[in-house]
Amino acid sequence: MASIVHKIADALHLHNHDESTPEAAVTEPTPVKESEPRDEAAEAAKAAEDAIIAAHHKAVFDESKVTVIFVLGGPGAGKGTQCANLVKDFGFCHLSAGDLLRAEQNRPGSQYGEMIRTYIREGQIVPMEVTVKLLENAMRDALNEGRDGEGWQDGRGRFLIDGFPRKMDQADMFDDMVCKSSLVLFFTTTEKEMLKRLLKRGETSGREDDNEDSIKKRFHVYKEQTMPVIEHYSKEDKVATIDATATIEEVHEKAKEAIAKLFAGEIGRKTTD
Numbered sequence: 001m002a003s004i005v006h007k008i009a010d011a012l013h014l015h016n017h018d019e020s021t022p023e024a025a026v027t028e029p030t031p032v033k034e035s036e037p038r039d040e041a042a043e044a045a046k047a048a049e050d051a052i053i054a055a056h057h058k059a060v061f062d063e064s065k066v067t068v069i070f071v072l073g074g075p076g077a078g079k080g081t082q083c084a085n086l087v088k089d090f091g092f093c094h095l096s097a098g099d100l101l102r103a104e105q106n107r108p109g110s111q112y113g114e115m116i117r118t119y120i121r122e123g124q125i126v127p128m129e130v131t132v133k134l135l136e137n138a139m140r141d142a143l144n145e146g147r148d149g150e151g152w153q154d155g156r157g158r159f160l161i162d163g164f165p166r167k168m169d170q171a172d173m174f175d176d177m178v179c180k181s182s183l184v185l186f187f188t189t190t191e192k193e194m195l196k197r198l199l200k201r202g203e204t205s206g207r208e209d210d211n212e213d214s215i216k217k218r219f220h221v222y223k224e225q226t227m228p229v230i231e232h233y234s235k236e237d238k239v240a241t242i243d244a245t246a247t248i249e250e251v252h253e254k255a256k257e258a259i260a261k262l263f264a265g266e267i268g269r270k271t272t273d
């Protein structure tokens, strides 16, 4: 089994930067009894996840220095629009998971290009290892850039992670292995409003998923897979819900208030430094 684990982790370039990680550190899955039915694919996927966790040992970034705010809401709720405004207010690094996936899809030579294109067109969620790795790399680049401004001194950083995590497995993987999140900004509005906004955006966006067929699939995935993520973080008191039906400026004011409360230690998980 260890060789399968390594092949999968190798294919995804997911080994830790420390190449000295010993073979023995790879967690073997619990042996299956002879009488039980075996699901090879599920076993391999679980083994790969265990291998990734074992290879990392702990989260990549120091949660006492790095602030991560997840930005969620249905397709077209206005996540990207609001992130652009919040960057100006608070000096965040804005990372859109969808933009990172589209960039990887279009990168010449990417082994994931066609796979990402298919998932996005079908409104499905790209396997988490790819998205988490793209986010981790982009965060590392931003932290290494040596940015100026509030929240970026002495190894600190602040990130708006837009359109992620869309599924519980991604949420767990990111919180455990990359950095524990501080808050979820959750933008809500009706499907009717989101559809209207997306069809309008589709007139100029050039996005392969801004069409009625893909949009319906995205709404379905959002309800089935992303809403449980919101529920999970609500139980941890980490969700700031904002009605996104109002004008861009009104929504912006509400979002700004929520972030100010986080930095004041009134809501969410405050970065300790």
Ligand SMILES: Nc1ncnc2c1ncn2[C@@H]1O[C@H](COP(=O)(O)OP(=O)(O)O)[C@@H](O)[C@H]1O
Binding pocket: 073, 074, 075, 076, 077, 078, 079, 080, 081, 082, 197, 198, 200, 201, 244, 245, 246, 247, 248, 249, 251
């Ligand atoms: N509050 C709003 N009122 C009206 N249109 C909006 C509002 N917020 C965003 N939009 C528009 O709706 C579309 C979708 O917004 P976007 O920020 O791209 O959404 P998301 O990132 O959630 O998919 C864009 O064309 C944007 O200009």
Ligand SMILES: O=c1ccn([C@@H]2O[C@H](COP(=O)(O)OP(=O)(O)O)[C@@H](O)[C@H]2O)c(=O)[nH]1
Binding pocket: 074, 075, 076, 079, 096, 097, 098, 099, 101, 119, 120, 121, 122, 123, 124, 125, 126, 127, 131, 162, 163, 164, 165, 166, 170, 209, 218
């Ligand atoms: O963590 C993520 C984020 C996005 N996507 C894919 O990228 C698409 C577009 O996401 P984006 O956030 O760019 O757009 P939105 O649907 O919110 O307008 C989604 O439908 C998914 O197919 C994904 O697989 N994993």
